[in-house]
Amino acid sequence: MRARFTLADIQQHALAIVDRDGLVGLTMRSLATSLQTGAMTLYNYVDSREALEELVVDAVSALVEIPEPTDDWLADTRAVATALWRTFRAHPAAIPLVLTRRTSSRASLAPAEALAAALARGGLDGVDLFVAFRTVSAFVMGIVQNELAGRLSHEKDPASAAQRIGELAQGVLPTLAQLAPVGAAFTGQEFERGLTVVLNGIKHTPRPPSSRRTPHSDG
Structure with a gap:
């Protein structure tokens, strides 16, 4: 039997409900109504509320417009961070899920990969790369939470x-x-100026002698 819906269909409708009615508005029944089907039909696609919320996280992540990498790692890091910020602030009701739910697809990790790769092109690796990645990510989410x-x-x-x-x-x-x-x-202006402070700190942090990477650009 051919599937009536795709996961992309379910993701889009679920996110639309969250955007309109908040997290409390997202139920199997409300999603079924949006898709014009029965609630029990949805269990062929998602088996729990948690799985449904993970699809919302994936839907938000898929909306991030990842820029093409360049030779300027600082500009690339800023571009990816800005793309994340713009996407998350456009879907404020989904932010608690982004913070607390795991991703359920490789595609949804693409924005994180783009951010980590941009920082790696700046000469970071190992613990330094991990800390820089977490710092930029935390700054983006912190600003978004303040706005929310x-x-x-x-x-x-x-x-x-x-x-x-x-x-x-x-x-x-x-x-x-x-x-x-x-x-x-x-x-x-908090985001732009705050991100500049964060990136300047990363740029001027001493690189460990063991680092084998060479920054592509000093920005």
């Missing part, structure tokens, strides 16, 4: 949030009080 928290907060205006923090910190936490008005005005 802002969307979910009742206080969506950055200026009012900064004012509240400034008032709480005034006279007691002087550095935070000083930063509050900066945070109110500094919106939409």
